Each structure stands twice: as C-alpha cells, then as structure tokens.
Amino acid sequence: MTNVTGDDYLSTAKAAMMVGAVDDAAKLLNHLWRKYAAIDAVEYDGLWAITIELADRFPLARSTSDLLHRTAVTLAARGDLRAATEAAARMLSVWRARCQQDRSTDSLFGHAHASDVLAGIYRARGMVDEVVGLLVELAEWHFTTENDLGFAWALRELGAIALLRGDLDNAAGKFARADEIYGSDSSDSAVAEERAECRVLRGRVAHARGDHRDAERWFALASQHLTGEAGSEAGLLLAATVDGSPLPATRVLTVSTFGVRACCPPYRHRPGN
Structure with a gap:
C-alpha cells in the first residue's frame, strides 16, 4: 500500500465516479487532499479537476459536501484563499440544493455549517459584505421555515x-x-x-x-x-x-x-x- 501513488488514487477515484460510486470516489479524493502537502503541482491540478468533476456529477451528495469541505480547509490553510472560496461556495451549493429539495432540519443545519465555512474564508479575505450576504440568506431561510x-x-x-x-x-x-x-x-x-x-x-x-x-x-x-x-x-x-x-x-x-x-x-x- 505504501507504493500507491497519487495518480493511482486519482485513476481509481475517476473509475469509481464513472460507475456512480460517489462515496468511494470522495473517500479517495479526501485522502489526497489530506496528503496535499506532499503532492506536486501537476498532481494538484489533476486532484482539483477531479474534485470539481465529482461536484458537477453529484451535486446533492453528502459525500460531495464532505470532500469540498476538506478541499476548502486544505487550500485555506495553504493560503490559496481564492480556490478555497470556490470550493466552499460549491459546498454551500450542495446544501442550497438539498434545502430546495427538502427543507428538513438536517438540510438546514448543513446549509448553516457550509455558510459558516465560506464565511470564515470571506473573513480571511476581508470580504465583509459577502459575510453579510450569507447571514441575510440564512435569516431568510430561518424566517421562511x-x-x-x-x-x-x-x-x-x-x-x-x-x-x-x-x-x-x-x-x-x-x-x-x-x-x-x-x-x-x-x-x-x-x-x-x-x-x-x-x-x-x-x-x-x-x-x-x-x-x-x-x-x-x-x-x-x-x-x-x-x-x-x-x-x-x-x-x-x-x-x-x-x-x-x-x-x-x-x-x-x-x-x-x-x-x-x-x-x-x-x-x-x-x-x-
């Protein structure tokens, strides 16, 4: 197992996606984001691309949200706040869609958590107006429900x-x-x-x-x-x-x-x- 490379994980994740095994694919990609410090720029490009592809293919999956959260946190910790913003925004889009489909307590808590993650990145970028926008959206959801x-x-x-x-x-x-x-x-x-x-x-x-x-x-x-x-x-x-x-x-x-x-x-x- 120690000889398994990042490319091996990426190809396996890609294969899992192709057959609809979103949880398995997300688990493999999550592993790579955790190990991102040891991945070179070429592998990063492939990892980012497949992560976004998974988000596009499975926009309502909880495992998609978990993967995007790991992506956002990792990128923010490495100082790439622009890419972290995109990952966190996509994470929030998962829960927006889930709330539209089913306004359950589960979905509303997920939406609030994703908003909190994105707000943290906005704060780090000094984007206070965007933080306010997220709060207004949350207020509207809470009022509506x-x-x-x-x-x-x-x-x-x-x-x-x-x-x-x-x-x-x-x-x-x-x-x-x-x-x-x-x-x-x-x-x-x-x-x-x-x-x-x-x-x-x-x-x-x-x-x-x-x-x-x-x-x-x-x-x-x-x-x-x-x-x-x-x-x-x-x-x-x-x-x-x-x-x-x-x-x-x-x-x-x-x-x-x-x-x-x-x-x-x-x-x-x-x-x-």
Missing part, C-alpha cells in the same frame, strides 16, 4: 457585524429585535443563555454610545443567566462599566461567532434533530 431562534441568531450576527463597523443604530435595532424573539421562549434555559449573550451585545452598544447606565443594566441582566467563564466575563464587563474603564477583552463572549472558527469540523447531522 419559521425557525424563530435561528432567525434571532442571524439577526444577532448581523447586528454584531454592524457593531464592529461602528454602525451603532443598525446594531442596536438588530439586537433589540433578536432580544424580543428570544423573550418569547425565555422558559428554556438554553434560550435564556442565548438571550443573555444578546444582552451583552446590547450592553456593548450602549457602552460604545457612552450610555454607561444603560450598559450597566444590560450587563447586569445578562449576568443572571450566564455561568462559568461566560458569567465571569459578563461580571468583568459590568465592573468595568461601573468603574468607567474600557471594556476588557473577552474570550467566550465575543462580538461575533459566524465564520470566526479557523477550521470547522465536517458537518454531521446531530441525532435527534
């Missing part, structure tokens, strides 16, 4: 980007609407925690506006439903506001979470969803 909590999350992330851009009025409006939606299901502890995180963001907006009294109120309300490191950080934000100090850096209570992970694991449907 009456997923209120998903819609609230998307609004919160849109507000977070507005906050980072200094568009405080836009951010405040998005956070207020998300907070209102979370409040309709506040009996659930997980929802209460998400609402608390949103209220931390409302506190950040108030602090940025110089309204420390309002910031204190939001940070105090958030602290009631956050535990562990998040609870400690909320307490530090509150204390800094009371003291009139700059807000401290936080590790858990970040402003935005969409697309900020360096490398997302391959999407897997969670049991029970």
Whole structure:
C-alpha cells in the first residue's frame, strides 16, 4: 500500500465516479487532499479537476459536501484563499440544493455549517459584505421555515457585524429585535443563555454610545443567566462599566461567532434533530 501513488488514487477515484460510486470516489479524493502537502503541482491540478468533476456529477451528495469541505480547509490553510472560496461556495451549493429539495432540519443545519465555512474564508479575505450576504440568506431561510431562534441568531450576527463597523443604530435595532424573539421562549434555559449573550451585545452598544447606565443594566441582566467563564466575563464587563474603564477583552463572549472558527469540523447531522 505504501507504493500507491497519487495518480493511482486519482485513476481509481475517476473509475469509481464513472460507475456512480460517489462515496468511494470522495473517500479517495479526501485522502489526497489530506496528503496535499506532499503532492506536486501537476498532481494538484489533476486532484482539483477531479474534485470539481465529482461536484458537477453529484451535486446533492453528502459525500460531495464532505470532500469540498476538506478541499476548502486544505487550500485555506495553504493560503490559496481564492480556490478555497470556490470550493466552499460549491459546498454551500450542495446544501442550497438539498434545502430546495427538502427543507428538513438536517438540510438546514448543513446549509448553516457550509455558510459558516465560506464565511470564515470571506473573513480571511476581508470580504465583509459577502459575510453579510450569507447571514441575510440564512435569516431568510430561518424566517421562511419559521425557525424563530435561528432567525434571532442571524439577526444577532448581523447586528454584531454592524457593531464592529461602528454602525451603532443598525446594531442596536438588530439586537433589540433578536432580544424580543428570544423573550418569547425565555422558559428554556438554553434560550435564556442565548438571550443573555444578546444582552451583552446590547450592553456593548450602549457602552460604545457612552450610555454607561444603560450598559450597566444590560450587563447586569445578562449576568443572571450566564455561568462559568461566560458569567465571569459578563461580571468583568459590568465592573468595568461601573468603574468607567474600557471594556476588557473577552474570550467566550465575543462580538461575533459566524465564520470566526479557523477550521470547522465536517458537518454531521446531530441525532435527534
């Protein structure tokens, strides 16, 4: 097995594709992308070409999505962000098509994960408007499927980007609407925690506006439903506001979470969803 070359894997993958064995072909190509550091430029061209051919032939296959995810992550790690963008965009197209075919929870989670991967590459390229576009699309899907909590999350992330851009009025409006939606299901502890995180963001907006009294109120309300490191950080934000100090850096209570992970694991449907 140690004498098997990249060309052997490519030809075997090609043969598997020709008989419709998409899972087998994707597994072989996945292996080559993992070993890409040892592959020369000629083999890279062939690997990329067959990967795109598989995506064209099997646009709805989950294994196609997994392969494109591996491709995007590998290329992004090697600094080829343009090609990584194409791979991630094709990965997202798999889940867009699956959502059009069947708006199941499984497909919607896959769509969200693929969007997150592409958003991470867009962020690395400084393409913030494109990140916003992905969030708007997610918000529309959540609204259409009456997923209120998903819609609230998307609004919160849109507000977070507005906050980072200094568009405080836009951010405040998005956070207020998300907070209102979370409040309709506040009996659930997980929802209460998400609402608390949103209220931390409302506190950040108030602090940025110089309204420390309002910031204190939001940070105090958030602290009631956050535990562990998040609870400690909320307490530090509150204390800094009371003291009139700059807000401290936080590790858990970040402003935005969409697309900020360096490398997302391959999407897997969670049991029970």
